[in-house]
Amino acid sequence: MATSDTSVLETGMKKGGGTFPRSLLSASSLGRYGLLALGAAATFFFFVLPIAKLLLLSVQNEQGFTMSYYFELFRQERFWKVLRHTFVIVLGSTALSMALGIVAAWLMAYTDLKRKKLLNLLIVLAFVLPSYVLTLSWSSFMGTQGLMASFLQLFDAGAKPWSMYSAGGIIFVMGIHHFPLVYLFTLNVLKKIPRDLEWAAKTGGAGKLKTIVRVTLPLSLPGITAGGLLVFLASLDNFGIPAFLGTPVNISVLSTLIYEEIIGFGPSAFARGASLSVLLGVIAIAGTLLQWFTVRKSKATETGRTDDEPRYALGRARAWVGGAMWGVLILITIVPLLSMITLSLRKSYGGKLNWSTLTLDNYRYVLFDNPAIWQAIKNSLVLSSITLVVCLVIGTLFAFYRVRKPSKLNKLAELAISIPYTLPGIVFALSMILVWMEPVPGWNPGIYGTTTILLIAYVCRFLILQIRSGVTAFMQIDASMEEAARVSGAGPWTRWKAILLPLLLPGIVGGGLLVFLTALTELTVSALLYSSGTQTIGVTIFGFEQAGKTLYSTALSSLIVLFIFVGAGLLQLLQKGSARKGGNN
Amino acid sequence: MSIQLHDVGKTFGSYTALRNVDLNIADGEFVAILGPSGCGKTTLLRMLAGFEQPTSGEIRMDGEVVAGASTLVPPEKRRIGMVFQHFALWPHMNIYEHVRFPIRTHKKTPKAIRDNEAARIGQVLELVGLSHLAKRMPHELSGGQKQRVAIARAIAAEPSLLLMDEPLSSLDALLRMNMRREIQSVHRQTGSAIVYVTHDQGEALSMANRIVVMKEGRIEQIGTPQDIYLRPETEFVAQFVSKANLVRGHWDNDLFIPEGSGSSVQWRGAGVAGYFKSNGLYPVRPDQLELGPAREGGLVGQVANVQFQGKEFNYDIVAAGQQWEVVSPVPYKLHDKVSVTIPERELQYA
Numbered sequence: 031m032a033t034s035d036t037s038v039l040e041t042g043m044k045k046g047g048g049t050f051p052r053s054l055l056s057a058s059s060l061g062r063y064g065l066l067a068l069g070a071a072a073t074f075f076f077f078v079l080p081i082a083k084l085l086l087l088s089v090q091n092e093q094g095f096t097m098s099y100y101f102e103l104f105r106q107e108r109f110w111k112v113l114r115h116t117f118v119i120v121l122g123s124t125a126l127s128m129a130l131g132i133v134a135a136w137l138m139a140y141t142d143l144k145r146k147k148l149l150n151l152l153i154v155l156a157f158v159l160p161s162y163v164l165t166l167s168w169s170s171f172m173g174t175q176g177l178m179a180s181f182l183q184l185f186d187a188g189a190k191p192w193s194m195y196s197a198g199g200i201i202f203v204m205g206i207h208h209f210p211l212v213y214l215f216t217l218n219v220l221k222k223i224p225r226d227l228e229w230a231a232k233t234g235g236a237g238k239l240k241t242i243v244r245v246t247l248p249l250s251l252p253g254i255t256a257g258g259l260l261v262f263l264a265s266l267d268n269f270g271i272p273a274f275l276g277t278p279v280n281i282s283v284l285s286t287l288i289y290e291e292i293i294g295f296g297p298s299a300f301a302r303g304a305s306l307s308v309l310l311g312v313i314a315i316a317g318t319l320l321q322w323f324t325v326r327k328s329k330a331t332e333t334g335r336t337d338d339e340p341r342y343a344l345g346r347a348r349a350w351v352g353g354a355m356w357g358v359l360i361l362i363t364i365v366p367l368l369s370m371i372t373l374s375l376r377k378s379y380g381g382k383l384n385w386s387t388l389t390l391d392n393y394r395y396v397l398f399d400n401p402a403i404w405q406a407i408k409n410s411l412v413l414s415s416i417t418l419v420v421c422l423v424i425g426t427l428f429a430f431y432r433v434r435k436p437s438k439l440n441k442l443a444e445l446a447i448s449i450p451y452t453l454p455g456i457v458f459a460l461s462m463i464l465v466w467m468e469p470v471p472g473w474n475p476g477i478y479g480t481t482t483i484l485l486i487a488y489v490c491r492f493l494i495l496q497i498r499s500g501v502t503a504f505m506q507i508d509a510s511m512e513e514a515a516r517v518s519g520a521g522p523w524t525r526w527k528a529i530l531l532p533l534l535l536p537g538i539v540g541g542g543l544l545v546f547l548t549a550l551t552e553l554t555v556s557a558l559l560y561s562s563g564t565q566t567i568g569v570t571i572f573g574f575e576q577a578g579k580t581l582y583s584t585a586l587s588s589l590i591v592l593f594i595f596v597g598a599g600l601l602q603l604l605q606k607g608s609a610r611k612g613g614n615n
Numbered sequence: 616m617s618i619q620l621h622d623v624g625k626t627f628g629s630y631t632a633l634r635n636v637d638l639n640i641a642d643g644e645f646v647a648i649l650g651p652s653g654c655g656k657t658t659l660l661r662m663l664a665g666f667e668q669p670t671s672g673e674i675r676m677d678g679e680v681v682a683g684a685s686t687l688v689p690p691e692k693r694r695i696g697m698v699f700q701h702f703a704l705w706p707h708m709n710i711y712e713h714v715r716f717p718i719r720t721h722k723k724t725p726k727a728i729r730d731n732e733a734a735r736i737g738q739v740l741e742l743v744g745l746s747h748l749a750k751r752m753p754h755e756l757s758g759g760q761k762q763r764v765a766i767a768r769a770i771a772a773e774p775s776l777l778l779m780d781e782p783l784s785s786l787d788a789l790l791r792m793n794m795r796r797e798i799q800s801v802h803r804q805t806g807s808a809i810v811y812v813t814h815d816q817g818e819a820l821s822m823a824n825r826i827v828v829m830k831e832g833r834i835e836q837i838g839t840p841q842d843i844y845l846r847p848e849t850e851f852v853a854q855f856v857s858k859a860n861l862v863r864g865h866w867d868n869d870l871f872i873p874e875g876s877g878s879s880v881q882w883r884g885a886g887v888a889g890y891f892k893s894n895g896l897y898p899v900r901p902d903q904l905e906l907g908p909a910r911e912g913g914l915v916g917q918v919a920n921v922q923f924q925g926k927e928f929n930y931d932i933v934a935a936g937q938q939w940e941v942v943s944p945v946p947y948k949l950h951d952k953v954s955v956t957i958p959e960r961e962l963q964y965a
Contacts, residue, residue, distance in 0.1 A: 059666035204911060313840065352763075354769075395624065508701070508703065509699075510699045510701065510703035511703055511705060513664075513666060513690070513697070513699070514697065514699060514703040514705070514768070515697060515705075515720075516665075516666075516689070516690040516691050517664060517690045517691070517693075517695055517697040517715070517717075517725070517769075518691075518716050518720050518768065518772070519692075519717055519721025519722055519723070519772065520691055520716075520720045521690045521691055524720055528716070528720075529705060531709060532707045533705070576658040
């Protein structure tokens with residue numbers, strides 16, 4: 031029925047109904063086709079054209095089409111070195127994420143650990159924090175002035191902790207930043223494996239270990255693989271961690287190399303950046319396709335019912351397994367965060383740490399003394415607020431049509447809209463520069479270097495996040511909810527106001543908050559698109575770090591952490607509030 | 616509200632959901648649309664609601680064309696109430712608000728109701744027996760209570776047509792029987808026309824004034840419950856509604872001679888529909904047949920399966936090369952030889 035009632039819905043709107051959507055959605059079929067064409071054109075212009083330009087630039091020079099940029103790349107020793115680093119770092123961190131994620135998921139899904147809700151929050155925290163905040167935390171923690179150094183010096187006065195500014199450091203921070211992705215994917219899959227399959231194996235004579243190896247593992251493999259591929263993509267995309275930890279010691283990966291090329295402004299900087307971007311984009315798209323394929327495969331095996339009850343009693347081991355888990359989680363996120371915060375409270379980088387040397391001077395400087403920083407904070411807040419509103423409106427409306435009126439056209443549109451988020455941020459940012467310098471031949475809108483281009487980039491990149499949470503929210507609302515309102519006499523306007531919005535709100539606000547926080551702390555895209563006066567928070571922290579002003583960068587990062595905690599708290603309150611109002615009917 | 620459907624058809628792409636449907640529904644009538652899943656009954660109901668537009672033909676309500684290939688009055692502009700299969704209660708509203716919603720929202724709510732909103736809500740909640748639960752949220756209700764809320768909401772603005780889409784199918788067996796009574800009482804008290812979609816012939820037979828049996832998008836037969844049950848006109852109605860055996864044999868004017876009985880057995884059948892006569896069939900329900908000790912000259916069969924049902928037995932009897940279902944209070948064992956007859960009292964309508 032879902033496919034059939036929508037055509038009527040639309041005709042119903044045409045016939046009359048409320049005053050608001052009539053003019054907006056379908057005054058006449060001419061208007062409707064016009065709107066459709068406009069939507070298709072906008073989708074093409076904002077989401078497809080940039081990639082096309084990027085591709086084109088990488089194979090074109092003054093003489094016409096050429097592959098010379100690629101051949102030149104392949105001849106460079108540096109390119110192969112970067113490629114090698116990229117693969118070592120991406121594969122290494124993916125392996126670390128998978129090991130941590132699978133173990134955590136198995137413990138959380140199947141055992142009778144206590145306080146799972148809190149543990150879950152603590153696990154996810156590593157991913158919620160922007161990668162450069164986690165990086166700064168770890169570099170403060172492991173730095174010569176950090177907590178680790180003080181700890182080691184208790185045993186040996188000359189001891190120095192292992193340096194985070196190395197390939198190993200990048201792999202490590204990336205691994206812990208991304209392991210929650212594997213965890214979430216695997217947890218979901220594990221909980222959906224029917225318990226009776228394990229019972230069946232046991233009645234068939236298989237022991238505990240054999241059951242895990244022969245039943246649980248094969249069934250969860252597609253889910254684990256999909257989670258692993260997602261981490262692979264995220265690591266490929268990540269710019270913050272290698273930029274903070276690799277660049278100072280001359281370790282580049284593809285994403286930072288593209289950045290360096292563009293910032294370096296050589297004669298053919300854009301063309302070389304474009305060809306590198308195409309290579310990175312191709313790898314990312316191949317990974318995405320593979321991931322999409324494995325997710326589809328894993329969907330075929332799942333029964334759909336999640337089973338939250340523990341399956342293995344840890345018995346006496348529960349205390350120390352739980353303790354170890356808390357210990358590790360606190361060590362990888364909370365302790366480094368505290369280390370960063372204490373660093374930000376110091377008078378000087380080399381100074382001794384005691385109560386008298388603690389100061390809020392760094393915060394005062396960041397917030398009040400330096401107008402450029404204040405401007406950056408304002409920029410980020412304004413940009414992320416507008417991005418939030420635009421995504422909320424467009425994303426929710428699009429999700430409505432995608433769910434209630436599915437068609438090949440809007441499926442295609444969703445695919446196009448997901449391109450900017452699928453591509454590594456640096457690749458997308460470069461494509462934005464290329465397209466907005468001269469969107470149509472002979473027209474330069476003059477927005478390159480302004481906040482407008484940042485806004486367009488943010489909306490294009492994060493719109494898909496809002497659409498996904500909107501789609502999930504709409505799928506949970508049965509079409510009969512709306513139909514019941516229609517037979518009660520409610521026109522489109524009343525249906526949205528009285529039925530859809532109240533039911534959607536928790537879902538889309540959650541999605542909106544994600545968009546807001548992601549945009550607020552964005553670094554990769556901003557790093558390529560900002561210019562003086564349009565810095566963002568992420569770019570400012572990056573700048574401080576490059577200039578060696580660690581106290582300021584840690585202070586600003588600590589403010590972000592505060593902001594995230596407040597935001598997460600608000601979301602929690604909202605969800606509690608709506609849960610009290612009643613669950614499903 | 617009187618409703619006329621004239622030659623209504625509906626296609627979804629290459630799939631034809633309804634073809635050539637002609638149906639008149641009188642004001643205040645209780646019509647059940649009965650058929651297996653996929654027969655088009657839900658499409659027909661959604662068309663009456665205004666959720667679907669016919670691809671051909673037209674629907675009139677009180678003489679006005681509300682739907683045709685080029686026109687469609689949307690649901691919110693029709694004076695209808697609807698009860699959905701899975702209740703479709705709004706999780707964020709309490710019961711009182713559910714009942715109030717159509718009264719406030721519907722543009723065609725009678726003025727007397729709109730002006731006395733609280734009294735009307737009280738009256739409707741009283742009717743479905745939920746006055747004491749007015750402040751409850753949907754998730755705090757049992758299945759039966761949810762369905763009562765759905766009914767209360769549907770009738771609150773006094774619609775002239777009440778549509779019900781398998782309203783009892785999500786309830787358990789005992790509750791279903793009680794809710795039948797409630798729905799009958801709602802029908803008596805509101806006096807509005809009801810169109811009730813179901814696949815359960817028991818519900819249709821027990822409540823409706825008229826039954827429309829559908830199959831593969833077509834109407835098979837329209838008639839009173841007695842008509843449908845006692846005098847089926849097609850093979851499908853005979854089997855789907857009355858679970859009848861279709862006995863093979865040949866007709867001699869109004870007399871039927873079953874296959875394999877010699878010519879000693881003759882069943883009267885003046886009222887049997889023409890379809891069966893021209894196809895050499897005689898529809899006979901399991902409860903019409905009587906089993907007795909095997910004797911010469913009649914139809915003799917063998918018990919192929921027995922199921923004890925409490926007050927009676929369900930038998931599969933193999934006789935004259937056909938398998939028949941028979942319901943009988945007399946106990947027989949597997950492989951017993953029995954005679955199969957239709958007693959005189961059962962033939963009086965035939």
